[in-house]
Amino acid sequence: MAWGKTTEDVERRINEALEVVAEQISILGLSLATEKSEAVFFKRQYKKRKPTIRLNGADVPITKTMRYLGLTIDEKLKFREHIKEAAKKGQRVLTSLKSL
Numbered sequence: 001m002a003w004g005k006t007t008e009d010v011e012r013r014i015n016e017a018l019e020v021v022a023e024q025i026s027i028l029g030l031s032l033a034t035e036k037s038e039a040v041f042f043k044r045q046y047k048k049r050k051p052t053i054r055l056n057g058a059d060v061p062i063t064k065t066m067r068y069l070g071l072t073i074d075e076k077l078k079f080r081e082h083i084k085e086a087a088k089k090g091q092r093v094l095t096s097l098k099s100l
Contacts, residue, residue: 011051014039018055034058038066040075 002014025032037060039053053060065074065081072082 038063040066
């Protein structure tokens with residue numbers, strides 16, 4: 001999580017934090033799967049230029065939704081995509097139970 005008044009401020013803060021995290025993980029002898037990393041921004045003010053996020057030299061894609069601990073989070077925190085997915089899963093379970 002990072003916040004700031006300007007896009008540049010957010011970009012600086014998040015990249016500094018990610019450098020610290022990457023360094024600490026490296027010290028522990030672990031590695032980051034940068035290809036699995038993604039970011040979501042929850043403010044509208046970044047529509048003109050979203051911050052550039054880098055992790056171990058790789059750009060982190062900024063997406064409209066992401067999955068975290070089984071929950072689909074969207075940039076407006078409406079959880080519509082998560083509800084759609086849960087409804088589909090519930091429908092599949094119901095259909096399977098009907099055949100018993």
